[in-house]
Amino acid sequence: MNVLVIGSGGREHAIVHKMKQDGIKKIYCAPGNAGIEELAACVPIKSDDVRGLVDFALEKKIYLTIVGPELSLQAGIVDAFTERGLTIFGPTRQAAMLETSKSFAKKLLKKYGIPTPQFEVFDTSADAIDYAGTISYPAVIKADGIAAGKGVIIAEDSSQAIAAIKDIMDNRVFGDAGKVVLIEEFMEGAESSYFVLSNERGFLPLGSARDYKRLRDHDDGPNTGGMGSISPSDKLTPELEEKVVKKIVYPLMEALEKEGIVYRGVLYAGLMIVDDEPYVLEFNARFGDPETQALLPRVEGEMVGILTDSAKGRMFSDRLSLRQDVSVCVVMASKGYPASPQTDNVIEGLKDAIGKDIFIFHAGTRNEKGIIKTAGGRVLGVTALGESMKAAREKAYRAIGSIVFEGSQFRSDIGL
Ligand SMILES: Nc1ncnc2c1ncn2[C@@H]1O[C@H](COP(=O)(O)OP(=O)(O)O)[C@@H](O)[C@H]1O
Ligand SMILES: [Mg+2]
Structure with a gap:
């Protein structure tokens, strides 16, 4: 059996490491890095070179491909692999809209009564600015699309909100990601991430994590891709985790089914916990980085079978167990x-x-x-x-x- 992992970060190293533990004989990684090189054959194909990756997977008769970065998902890698009969772990471009369009995700949450901060969606800056004059602050302004983690602004007053709206919608500082803007109720609480593996037949809880976004100690300094993580999240007690599954994961799975959306892959919910109740801030359609680097070493037993089940749309044949550590x-x-x-x-x-x-x-x-x-x-x-x-x-x-x-x-x- 051989496996291809796409990406070049710590997340992908953690995935490759897990595949090695699972006893996979031949692991490829595109493009990989110096650490991954010790465990896998690295091939210099970029993560968004969909054609190059399809050709490589066909040539090497890859059994399972695991996608790391959202860039690859947005490039439609899962659709392209599936068309050619290749098995790939991750959502299609349409299903990945749970991450790539915040308005899509939020409207789905609202329609199915899944807890999330209140919000309005705007497709003209004039309407958004009018609305910004009528609400209380702080409030949250969000670009609809992928903005490299920079598209969310907490506005302290209406002038900050208006400046953010103009930047996003008129000046297009995040490009087309700013065609649409959301204005959201600000919620104060503790943040955590919760991961499940899913497909059209069900889901498996994968556990929780917390990440540290700011550069310096005590959440000081600029935002980064993530300076560290812990798993499980200290903010998500077992009771809260049960609530997350009952009030968020189950209803979401039902919502996806009713909407006819087949979601295969990792679904990662960014949560805000307020007064012991979880609210969804956003979804990510992939393993988080660095959360995955903390989470995967806790997974006991084999994982490749479960990832393959998810990718093929089969019933999950096994459960995942996590080390207590x-x-x-x-x-x-x-x-x-x-x-x-x-x-x-x-x-x-x-x-x-x-x-x-x-x-x-x-x-x-x-x-x-x-x-x-x-x-x-x-x-x-x-x-x-x-x-x-x-x-x-x-x-x-x-x-x-x-x-x-x-x-x-x-x-x-x-x-x-
Ligand atoms: N409604 C909200 N209330 C308070 N803080 C929020 C809210 N929405 C987002 N945030 C903060 O902004 C961060 C980024 O928002 P998120 O929706 O996760 O977008 P992205 O990760 O794509 O930038 C969150 O991690 C959280 O700290
Ligand atoms: Mg986020």
Whole structure:
């Protein structure tokens, strides 16, 4: 059996690592990185080169392809693979609209009574601006489409709201993602992510995680792709998790069925917990990064069969069980990240960092004649499992202590 993983980040390294644990003999990754290279054959095909990837999968008779980045989903990779009879884990372009169009997702939630902050949708800036003059603040302005995590603005007053609306809709700072805007009720609470694997026959809970978006400790500094994560989320008690399944996941599965949407893949709900009640802020149509780097090492037993079930639209043949241990993932980023990351620095101490229940997932790295160098903004995700958050933190930060590269940045408060 062979497997192809698409992407080049820490998330994909965690997926490849899991496939290795599952005993997959031949793993390919496109395009991969210096860490993935040690476990898989990396092929230099870009994540959104749909034709190149289809040709490669046909040539190598790939049994299962697993998609990492949303970019590939948006490029229609699942549709293209399926057309050629290839098995691929992930939603079609239409089903991925749960992520790629916030208005699509929110309208579905509203129609089926699934808890989500109140909202209005606008397709002209004049209407949005009129409405912005009538509401209370703070309020949340959201570009409808994918805006690299920058399309959501918390406006403190109407002038900020109007400025955001003009930027998004008139100046098109996020391109076509800003054709439509949502104005949403601001909800104050604790955020968590919840993951399920799904298809038209059912779903399997995959667990929870929490990510740390800001660059610096105590949620200071600019937003990033994510500077760390923990799993399970400390904000999602087992009782709350039950509520999430009952009030959000089940009704959503019913909604998808009624709407005739076949959703195969990971469905990841971004939640806000207010007074012990979960609300959906958004969906993502893929494994989150770095959440997946914390989550996957907790998965016990084989995963490839379950992913194949999801991809083929079969009943799930098995359940997923998670280790009781908690997981902490700390991202090490390049100097200058996120604005202008400096690359090409030598990374030392990787071998010394390895230990039991410690995983060094690579993101922006490359191998230059045996020397590992930085090659992107987020460089490594150092993940550790432990009996308690404290134990996991100690392990992760001890490992980080032995890894050295010029100007490295990481948060010291992940899991605190
Ligand atoms: N209704 C809301 N109330 C309060 N905060 C919100 C609300 N919607 C979004 N946010 C904040 O903005 C962040 C980004 O919003 P989200 O809908 O997840 O979009 P994206 O991840 O695509 O940028 C959330 O993680 C949350 O911190
Ligand atoms: Mg989000």
